[in-house]
Amino acid sequence: MHTISPWAATVHADLENSAVIWEKEFQNYTFQVFNTGDSIWIVVTWPDKGKMAFRPAFGMNSCFEITNLFDDGQLLVINLQTRLGQYEVQISFPDDNAPLLHYTASFKTNQPLMIPFWPRDIIPLTQNGSVENTNGKIYMNQIGSRSGILFGSMTKPKTGSFFYFQNLGSMSDYCEATETSLAETVGGAWPEIGFKLPVLENKPLPSDRAYIISDAYVLFSADAVENEIQQTTQFLDNLAAVYRFLPHPEVQYHKWPEITENCLQDIFTNKGCWTQTKGIPYLNAYLCDYDTPAEIMVQLAILIPLNELKNWTCAETDPVYNDLLSGLDAFYDPKLKTLNRWLPQLKDDLDKSEEQKKEMVMDSWYLHHPLMNLARLALAGEKKAEELVLQSIEYAIKVAHHFNYQWPVFYKMDTLEVIKEETAPGKGGEKDVPGSYAHLMLLMYRLTNEKRYFNEAEKSVKKLIGKGFDIFYQANITAFSAGALLELYKITNKQEYLDLSYACLAGLFKNMQIWDCQYGYGKNYRNYFSIFPLNEAPYTAAYEEMEVYAALSEYLIQAESVEILPSLKILIPEFLKYAVSRLPYYYPTMLPEEMLSEDVKTGEIVKDLWIPLEDLYTGWEKSGQVGQEVYGAGLGFGVMTRQYHKVKDEDFLLFADYPLVNYKKSKNTVQFTVLGSAEFDCNFKILFNENSSKIKIDVLHNKKRIMPTAKSKILLEYKITGDSIVQIAW
Numbered sequence: 051m052h053t054i055s056p057w058a059a060t061v062h063a064d065l066e067n068s069a070v071i072w073e074k075e076f077q078n079y080t081f082q083v084f085n086t087g088d089s090i091w092i093v094v095t096w097p098d099k100g101k102m103a104f105r106p107a108f109g110m111n112s113c114f115e116i117t118n119l120f121d122d123g124q125l126l127v128i129n130l131q132t133r134l135g136q137y138e139v140q141i142s143f144p145d146d147n148a149p150l151l152h153y154t155a156s157f158k159t160n161q162p163l164m165i166p167f168w169p170r171d172i173i174p175l176t177q178n179g180s181v182e183n184t185n186g187k188i189y190m191n192q193i194g195s196r197s198g199i200l201f202g203s204m205t206k207p208k209t210g211s212f213f214y215f216q217n218l219g220s221m222s223d224y225c226e227a228t229e230t231s232l233a234e235t236v237g238g239a240w241p242e243i244g245f246k247l248p249v250l251e252n253k254p255l256p257s258d259r260a261y262i263i264s265d266a267y268v269l270f271s272a273d274a275v276e277n278e279i280q281q282t283t284q285f286l287d288n289l290a291a292v293y294r295f296l297p298h299p300e301v302q303y304h305k306w307p308e309i310t311e312n313c314l315q316d317i318f319t320n321k322g323c324w325t326q327t328k329g330i331p332y333l334n335a336y337l338c339d340y341d342t343p344a345e346i347m348v349q350l351a352i353l354i355p356l357n358e359l360k361n362w363t364c365a366e367t368d369p370v371y372n373d374l375l376s377g378l379d380a381f382y383d384p385k386l387k388t389l390n391r392w393l394p395q396l397k398d399d400l401d402k403s404e405e406q407k408k409e410m411v412m413d414s415w416y417l418h419h420p421l422m423n424l425a426r427l428a429l430a431g432e433k434k435a436e437e438l439v440l441q442s443i444e445y446a447i448k449v450a451h452h453f454n455y456q457w458p459v460f461y462k463m464d465t466l467e468v469i470k471e472e473t474a475p476g477k478g479g480e481k482d483v484p485g486s487y488a489h490l491m492l493l494m495y496r497l498t499n500e501k502r503y504f505n506e507a508e509k510s511v512k513k514l515i516g517k518g519f520d521i522f523y524q525a526n527i528t529a530f531s532a533g534a535l536l537e538l539y540k541i542t543n544k545q546e547y548l549d550l551s552y553a554c555l556a557g558l559f560k561n562m563q564i565w566d567c568q569y570g571y572g573k574n575y576r577n578y579f580s581i582f583p584l585n586e587a588p589y590t591a592a593y594e595e596m597e598v599y600a601a602l603s604e605y606l607i608q609a610e611s612v613e614i615l616p617s618l619k620i621l622i623p624e625f626l627k628y629a630v631s632r633l634p635y636y637y638p639t640m641l642p643e644e645m646l647s648e649d650v651k652t653g654e655i656v657k658d659l660w661i662p663l664e665d666l667y668t669g670w671e672k673s674g675q676v677g678q679e680v681y682g683a684g685l686g687f688g689v690m691t692r693q694y695h696k697v698k699d700e701d702f703l704l705f706a707d708y709p710l711v712n713y714k715k716s717k718n719t720v721q722f723t724v725l726g727s728a729e730f731d732c733n734f735k736i737l738f739n740e741n742s743s744k745i746k747i748d749v750l751h752n753k754k755r756i757m758p759t760a761k762s763k764i765l766l767e768y769k770i771t772g773d774s775i776v777q778i779a780w
Contacts (some may be wrong), residue, residue, distance in 0.1 A: 052182050055167040058242050058578035061103060063178050072119065072126060072141075077149040079270060085140070089132065090139055092153060093392060097272055100209025101137065101175035104244070106139045106155040106264050108169060108596045116751040120585060125757045127392055136160040137261070147267065151294065154220070155264040156219065162254035165247070171264065172244030174204050174215065181241050182480040188243070189281045189521055190560055192236035194588055197564040200236050200243060201285055203275050214243045215361035219565035219578075220265035226569035227261065229253050229311035231669045234373070267292045278518025279549045282556035283615065285519075289559060290617030292728065293624070294495060299566045299578050301631045301707065301733060306694065310684040312660040316683075317352070318370050320659060322679045323699060331370075336397065336653035336677035341362070342407070343396035346381040346389050346584070347416060348681040349374050350423035355684030355691075357430055360692040365545070375434055378424075381531055386463055389420055389438065392566050405460050411469055414457035414480045415527050416651060418490045421446060422530070425721040427491035436497070448504060450487055455510045457483040473523065482523045484513040485531020485554060504541075511535060514550050521550075522557030525583050526597035529558060533605050540612065552615060555605075559621060561585065563668070571645040572668035575635035579628035582665075589665035589673070598729065599629045600688050606709050606725050616727070621724035623772055630664040630693055633685055636662035645672055652677040660686075695722075700780075701742050708732035708772055719779045726772020734776070736766040749776040 064086035069076070072083040075521050080095040089108040094102050107114070112132035120127040126141040140652050141152045148445045174184040185206035192198050198216030203209070218232045225232060230248035238244060248261050255261065269288050275281050317323055321339040324331050329514045332344035356371050392400060397409045407412050421442055427435035449457075458479040460469035472478055488507035495503040500672040513536070514521055522528045535551035538544070558581060583594035604620045608680055646655055646663075655674050661683050664676040695704040698715055712723040724732060736747060740763075747766065749756050754775050760767040770776060 051267055052184075052241055054182050055242060058173055058181050058466065061086075061089075061091075061173050062175070062178075064089070065093065065103070065175075068216065071116065072128075072142075074126075074725050076143055076179075079149045081141075081151065083126070085114050085116060085130075085609060090114060090137075090155075091126070092141065092151070092270075092436045094151065094207050094270065096270065098209065099177050100204055100207050101177065101598045102209075102212065102573045103173045103175055104151070104153065104266070104268065105169070105171040105173070106141075106153045106242075106266070106528060107137050108171075108247075109137075110165070110167075134163065135257075136260070137731060144267075144331065145291070148291060149271075150267045150295070151266075151270070153264065153266055153268075154262060156260040156262050157261035159255055159257045161257050163250075163257070164254050165250040167689065168247040168249055168506075170238045170242045170244040170246050171266070172200070172242075173237075173242050174243075177209055183555075184241050186240050186680075187275075188240065189245075189348045191238075191277070191287070192234065193561075193586060193751045194582070195231070195233040195563055195567065197583060198232070198236040198245065199289075199560075200238075201281075201288065202243075202720040204529070208274070210270065212271070213269040213271075213285075213292065214244060214294045215289075215296075217265040217267065217565060217570065219299075221247075222566070222573070224248075224255070224261040224263060226573070227253075227256050229570075229670065232567070233669065240528045267295065278516060279517055279553065282553040283549070285384075285469045285556045285619045286552060286559065286615055286621065289564075290620045293564070293620060299576055301627060302576060302734070303705075303733065304631070304634045306630075306686055306705075308659065309637075310690045312639075313686045314775055315685055316660045317680070318368075320656075320661075322654065322659075323661065323683070327380070327396060330380065331373050331391070332377055332654070333374070333680050335681055336664075336679055337656060337659070341399070341401065342652075343399050344349065344377075344393045345391060345681075346378070346420045347391070347403040347423075347574050349377060349381075350420050351681040352684050354423050354426060355687035357427060358434070358691045359687040361430070361694070361773065362694075374715065375432065378434065378438060386445060388417075388442040389424075390463070391416055405469060410463045410728050411460050413461045414483045415444070415486060415524055417446060417449065418483070418486045419527075422490050422493060423487070424548075425490065425497055425538075428495065430496050439494070441499075445489070445751045448488065450506070451511065455513045457487075457488070478520075480523045481514075481517055482511040482521050482528045482531050482545075482557075484533055485521070488538070488644070489530040489534035492534055493654050499596075503688070507534065507538060508542075510615075511538065511547065511550060514553070515546070518553055519557050519560055521554055522561060524582050524594065525561060526594045526601065526774035529601035529605075529626060531560075532558070533601055533608065536605060536608055536612070540608070546616075548612070551617075552607075555618065555622075557604075559625075562625070563590075567668035569673065570668070570670040574627075574642055574645055575640065575666075576632055577635075577666070579625050580632060581625075588671070590673075591664055592633075592662040592666075592679055592685055593664070595629065595633065596682060596688050598763075599626060599633070600692070602626060603692055603709050607711055609713055610725065619725070619772065620730060623708045624730060626709065630707045633689060636664055636666060636682065636685060637677065642675065647672040647675040649675065651675060652679050654678070657670075701739060703737045704778075705735040705737060706732055706770075719777060721775065721777045724770055724772055724774045724776060728771045728773045730772055731769045732772060734768040734779070738764045740764060745780045747778060747780045750774075750779070753777075 090107040118129040130137040188202040200214040424439035491507040532554035539547040583591040663674040664679040
């Protein structure tokens, strides 16, 4: 039996002693509304009679009086008043084919009001209505300012699962007016779970207008969740089912070709980006940080997008590219026979302020990351990269065997002594590293065609079985793991690998913010659908977001020939679309001065440089607290090469914020397939330069001619659906 608060202890009796004021049967579920005095409840009864109560409105120390009830069969509107103010509750069922409940509540106070307490809005019930004798499992809930999701099952009585999504963006006005935050508002402990409105202790809620205080979507299922694969798969399906009905903010188009030029100029010419050792230039990790030795990951983090940009433009190699490439040799340690994290000749300059800033200490994911990028460069034809990765790969395999494919957080490179075994007590090490190691091994398999690398990949991913949501340690590493597992599935046709790739993707979407924080500093930029780099990171991070964006774009392209979950054809393209819209706001040039931190952990911030901040906060915290990361400066190149498509022998560009595949050109015609779901649109543009000759262009969308939604001398804009074929003729 659970210990419960006074606000839960009386729910059973309150419901027993109250009359039903509204009832609806839908999808074999029964929905009843009760007024119990200080609470309005929606009691949901499953087909097998399990029950759960949802509280859209709380009257605080006053009782509700219903002033009007309107029901047109599609929408129920209940107007209420208490001694403190007026409420409006709306209830609807937006999906005709699924038991999806949507309720909202607004409150207008009679006078400025402090609110020192608010109860959570979900209480599970037994068939006779009692609270304390229920049991349940919570598979995930909101952490920090991620999506307001609560996903769980009622196990006593054995009822089924529920997926709760509080659309937190709707409460932005409330938080702006009261200087509160929506972080950590969806959670709780069984049986008192759900959303808890931020309480007010310093600044009152104004009486100027009605404020939304709840905007919840709840999807119900009678199916039991038996294992971690069902958890993660159902999570993705449920999220997509709810996402269909969420209000989505407008997507902003940014001129990425111009951003790319600005970034190139600032990387190449600003002295704060560079340091020299023995006459060789190396990129700093952070702007104006000259004290920390050069890192191998930083050099390759820029080399990879520069290589992509070089291939996209078909231009000659820039001298800086060659400088970075020639500097890689200095990171090779002939004793260990692998690349070192830090420039070995500057090892005495490490300040030892953090574990990884000590000589020979390696962060497990970090060993593989540079090797993956070297392998990618090698596959692109760079012989220097091929030499280095072949010289270093045996060390990575030795480490994998030593730790039996289950890596700690930190270890000594020379002795393999474990420095830090777990991320937190009882949580294990870096659980997604088996996936990144498999990704590295598959890159090596492609490079050499040696079967032993493929065998290594298969052995490693076995360690991901049973982890479910817990696979996620670092967002970009988990994204690479998802891609590796998809590749293994395509080679072997083993369903286990595809299911594990879904588990990786579920971990990513669990760590996203699928709401637009428009209060505090968050109102200065769109932050919808952003992803956090670590499970409990308080900010989103430029480089990790860029790599997740690139990895998920590749995942969708590689999955074109696979029958993946339909939910992923919604979620992945929508994430990519909003990433293209959001990512420019990492550049401080795009942000107001007042939201940039005065205190910087590493280096300096120069606002007018097109070098991204490492950290973006929403709400009331300032951004750039970590620093301006040079290694994230390839952000724009990655978008440029993925979303813009050149047309051979023509002076116009194509842009789409969904991935395009099957691109074909013949004479004056281009045809391609747009990935994604036919339920959602992407933005498609044809861009001309100022000197383009005037030509007439026709666009066929699924064989039907469509007209632009906007046009100018240099731009034609269209809305096209995913999962479609587009033909352009001129």
